[in-house]
Amino acid sequence: MPLVFRGNCSHCGYESPDVSAGGFVVLVTDREEDARRRLGEKFPIVTHPFAEYVLEEFGLSFHTTAWGGQLVEVQNLVCRDCGRVTQHRRLTAGGVAIGCGGCAGIGAMGLVLGIAVGFLVANPFVGAGLGIAICVLLATGIEFSANRLVRWRFPERVAAVDTTRMCSHCGGWNCVPVGSRGGGPFPCPECGETSVRMVPIARPG
Numbered sequence: 696m697p698l699v700f701r702g703n704c705s706h707c708g709y710e711s712p713d714v715s716a717g718g719f720v721v722l723v724t725d726r727e728e729d730a731r732r733r734l735g736e737k738f739p740i741v742t743h744p745f746a747e748y749v750l751e752e753f754g755l756s757f758h759t760t761a762w763g764g765q766l767v768e769v770q771n772l773v774c775r776d777c778g779r780v781t782q783h784r785r786l787t788a789g790g791v792a793i794g795c796g797g798c799a800g801i802g803a804m805g806l807v808l809g810i811a812v813g814f815l816v817a818n819p820f821v822g823a824g825l826g827i828a829i830c831v832l833l834a835t836g837i838e839f840s841a842n843r844l845v846r847w848r849f850p851e852r853v854a855a856v857d858t859t860r861m862c863s864h865c866g867g868w869n870c871v872p873v874g875s876r877g878g879g880p881f882p883c884p885e886c887g888e889t890s891v892r893m894v895p896i897a898r899p900g
């Protein structure tokens with residue numbers, strides 16, 4: 696359950712809207728979606744561990760949306776220059792592991808293959824060499840994470856969806872994740888005093 700924070704100004708009593716710490720993943724199906732959302736369209740938040748249930752309502756699977764470049768990770772940030780909340784968006788694979796079972800299977804196959812080749816050519820060095828080569832390939836494969844793969848597959852989506860960590864209100868580059876320690880106090884959008892603190896509140900409902 697994500698923690699929810701609310702900014703409170705001790706000087707003028709200003710209260711910010713509730714904002715969840717960290718981030719969430721949003722489903723994006725087309726280019727014009729952001730524009731429609733600004734007009735008030737409800738958007739599906741794909742929250743772990745309910746991701747699959749949420750997507751099922753749209754007739755989608757986690758697999759197709761994640762690998763299809765339809766998930767956007769949104770991180771809530773507080774601006775230390777103006778005290779408003781801004782969002783950092785990034786195309787993601789939704790934290791999908793590349794399939795560890797699959798990796799382990801490939802690794803085992805590589806090992807068996809390496810031993811078999813070494814045995815066949817009666818040269819253990821060839822087998823060991825092949826085994827090392829497969830290990831290097833695997834390590835590279837794991838490092839080449841699902842996120843990067845998806846971002847590489849859909850450069851135009853990355854361009855359409857990604858935002859910088861710049862504050863969308865004042866253009867400042869001094870934003871910190873909501874709930875991060877030592878982030879406050881922030882300037883108050885109402886009175887201008889640096890007296891807004893983000894305090895955790897109970898999640899409504």
Ligand SMILES: [Zn+2]
Nearest residue numbers: 704707883886
């Ligand atoms: Zn204030």
Ligand SMILES: [Zn+2]
Nearest residue numbers: 774777862865
């Ligand atoms: Zn700002």
